[in-house]
Amino acid sequence: MHISIPVLVLGNLLVYLQNGSIPDTVISLLLSSILALFLKTLSLKEEKKEIEALFRNIYRSPEKWIEQIEMNYNNSLLNYEIGQIINNHTNINDVLDSVVQVSEKRLNYDRGALFLADKEGIFLEFKAGFGYFERDKILLRKTRFHLKRPDSRGIFVVSFREKRPFLINDINNIEQDLSKRSLEFAKQLGSQSFICCPIMYENKSLGIIVADNIRSKRKLHQSDLSLYMGIASAIGMALKTAELFEDKEKQFQSTLRILASSIDARDPLTAGHSEKVTEYAVAICGLLDLDSDTTEMIRLAALFHDYGKIAIPDTILKKEGPLSSDEYLSIQSHAVKTREILEEISFEGIYRDVPIIAGSHHEKMDGSGYPGRLKGKDIPLGSRIIAVADYFEALTAKRHYRDPMIVDEAIAELRKASGNHLDKEIVDVFIPYIQTTLGSGSEKTVSA
Missing domain, CATH: 1.10.3210.10 (Hypothetical protein af1432)
Incomplete structure (x- = not known):
């Protein structure tokens, strides 16, 4: 039979107490045994906590796995459908409308918007969006963001000009970095957290894409930003492809008009x-x-x-x-x-x-x-x-x-x-x- 050290020490302690004296070595051994027993008990408690946490995770894991699988599935469909847009649409307005429809269906955001620079590259203008109330759409359509002012501090302009994305989970944290006009615009739309990514093609900014949540309280993460950056890149390619087709179509139509006028x-x-x-x-x-x-x-x-x-x-x-x-x-x-x-x-x-x-x-x-x-x-x-x-x-x-x-x-x-x-x-x-x-x-x- 295995007898633990604390039990043996306790037996010897009783013998020494009967004799009227306890050697120092016994006291030292006793203290060491008590400490060992305490640490063992503490270790068992920690193991118990780990086991309980493990079971909790096992219980919750199926829900998390299902949620992750659904997210990956949606993202895959999103990439596929944007690829179809690139292949099938040769009109810029059709591209914008299709991208917005796919984004609304596949992305887990309350609202989304696309802004493009005008032909002169002076203003950033709203082109399409989803999830906005009519009053918000009116505000978006009448608001233009000046791209040529060097002192402009609006997130949209900075993202476009500096070709970098932004992930903001609380607009109050950047309030001091925004111009009065930009802050007022954000408050009118009710924005608190949002993602903003530049739409680029061959390192040239074409516009920006924005997403935010106002109804759901889901916090935005780096994975959201990475996904949106990928979408912005695909949109840039789709827009450039459509632009090339439209230019080709204009040349084609011009040639045909000249040919037709030759008869008259x-x-x-x-x-x-x-x-x-x-x-x-x-x-x-x-x-x-x-x-x-x-x-x-x-x-x-x-x-x-x-x-x-x-x-x-x-x-x-x-x-x-x-x-x-x-x-x-x-x-x-x-x-x-x-x-x-x-x-x-x-x-x-x-x-x-x-x-x-x-x-x-x-x-x-x-x-x-x-x-x-x-x-x-x-x-x-x-x-x-x-x-x-x-x-x-x-x-x-x-x-x-x-x-x-x-x-x-x-x-x-x-x-x-x-x-x-x-x-x-x-x-x-x-x-x-x-x-x-x-x-x-x-x-x-x-x-x-």
């Missing part, structure tokens, strides 16, 4: 015809509630609907008086030539149907049109829209062989052609538009 330039009398037909066609698209991509494609087809006339001799194109049969066939050939020329441009994406739509605007609902004698719904919708716009513009414009028709007479002609020549549904929505936009009267012309 051949004859001062018909100058502006293509642009007027395009204006009417776009209006009809709006009346039919067509989406923006379809409208843009029809707009371009309308702009080029007569481009094949570049191959028609001036002696026929500008002839005053009736055309011979051969001359009329030559004029009709412009529809085929339009399609052939436009097919050489290699339109892509939303513009891929431009050649066939532009080349089919002389088809008729009853199948008597040209060049393909298409009938009814076999005629592309864009072609049917352009046909109505072209018909009305031709009636109300001056030509070599006649004066322009007054609006009321042109409307009457539209109604006569409705159903057999022109699409009735399109004519029915276009006439009220003409009456409202241009007015009507027995002697009123489009140019009057």
